Amino acid sequence: MSVWDSIVGQERVTRMLSSVASGDPAGIAQSWLICGPPGSGRSNIARAFAAALESPDKGLSPEPTRQTRQVLAGTHPDVTVVATNKVTIGIDDVRDLVGLSEQNPSTAPWRIIIIEDVDRMLERTTNVLLKEIEEPAERTIWLLCAPSAQDVLPTIRSRTRLVSLAVPSLPAVADFLRSRGVDKDLAARCARLSEGHIGVARLYARDETARHDRDELVVGVLGLARASDAIVLASRLVKESSQQAEHEVARLIGEEEAEFRRVNGLGDGDRIPTSLRSAFNAIGKKDEIRRRVTRLSRDVLDRALTSIASVYRDVAVIQNSAQDHAGLVNMENSMAIVELSVALRRSQAIEAIEEVDRARARLSGNGNPLLVFEALFCSLAMLRR
Incomplete structure (x- = not known):
């Protein structure tokens, strides 16, 4: 299959980028x-475009x-991908990128630098990149890459082609x-629960x-009624987020x-040659594992916030009789959501989403x-009083 076949729901963009990649390099x-x-x-999308x-x-x-x-595997010598485990991308990291960008590609037509979270740059860091x-x-x-053009400084927006x-x-x-071989019913459920997040x-x-943790x-x-419920639920959620992150890492x-073994022609049981051992060991380095677990724990918690918001989104849908148009995310819990929609005023459902x-x-x-x-769960419990 082509490099674009793994991109979901972006046909217009993939056609445009494929045409660009196939056109005159000048x-x-x-x-x-x-x-x-x-x-x-x-x-x-950025990786697929780079590959093309x-x-x-x-x-x-x-x-x-x-x-x-x-x-696509992240091993091409002329394609550099920057993704941060920190709150911001550091100025020293960007200076290194600027130095790298001045070097000619070693094997390919282009040296390509992908920055996944450019919105995490402070203004002074962005200024280093600007020229x-x-x-x-x-x-x-x-x-x-950024969530929206508004998340990036105007000086960057004005100097780039927006996709x-x-x-x-x-x-x-x-x-x-x-x-990808997923059962039809499970595929439909996972798409719904993810709200379109691939x-x-x-x-x-x-x-x-x-899936079980989300359920x-x-x-x-839906069962929040007292402060004690909030404390117990928060403790369980944070513990599970850490466990999920460790499992995923x-x-x-x-x-x-x-x-790494495949790219270097090594079988599962083959000994890692001395010349490659340092690079192989770096994959499972303890400090790097700790950083990745921390970052993924935050991702799990962010995903939990989306799931929590979906409950009150469903409440608002029912309160506005919009089920036929908008549908419910949490269909498995529809009866409890109907009960909550009766217990809350419309303004309280909106307040919950704002919380x-x-x-x-x-x-x-x-x-x-x-x-x-x-604090969040206590606030949500208080709305029912």
Whole structure:
């Protein structure tokens, strides 16, 4: 399949980028800003575009080329991907990127630098990047990713070509899961629970524990009545987030080690040569594992906030008699949601969603997760009094 076949619900964008990659290199913009809400696949789009630009077949052949496989696996020498485990991307990291961007590509037509979270740059850090974005080196392409153009400084927006992504439709996400061998009913449920977020849908499809934890969270939110309920639910959620993150990091490290062996022609039981041992050991380095667990724990908690918000979204849908038009996310809990919609005023349902937004802001500001969720659940319990 072509490099674009794994992109879900972005047909207009993939057609445009495929045409650009296949066109005259002299006419290719060298600074891009790829924007889309969480789950729209902006990082995957950036990688696919990079693979098409670097591959001799421009990403169109049914069988992926060596260059395509390398880019998508993160092992291509001329494609650098920056994703941070921190709240912000540091100025020293950006200075290193600027130095790298001035170097000619070693094996491919372009040196490509992908920054997954350019919105995490402080203004002074962005200023270091600005000149390179405005006047890139002759053979360098910058692919910047952010949730929206408004999350990026105007000085960056004005110097890049904007690509805007949409949230994939639920049928498109379900069809994608089915194409990966997921049962029809499970694919539809995972697409609905993920609210169109591709990565979350894939997680729910492959990980029964993640689905179970989400179900338990929704039941817990629907049952909030006292402060003690809030404290217990917050403690359980934070503990489960850490466990999920550890499980996911272990899975990812296993995949990366397997890919390292494959790329270097090593079997599962083969001894790692001395010349490669340092690079192999770096995959499972303790400090790196700790950082990844911390980052993924925050991702799990952010996903939990989306699930909590979906409860009150469903309440608002019922209160406004919009089920036929908007549908329910949490169909399995429809009776309890109907009861909650009667217990709350419309203004309280909106207030609950605003409380979730405030918790998200506190969490993204590096707030203590346990305190953030204790405060959130206590606020939600108080709304019922």
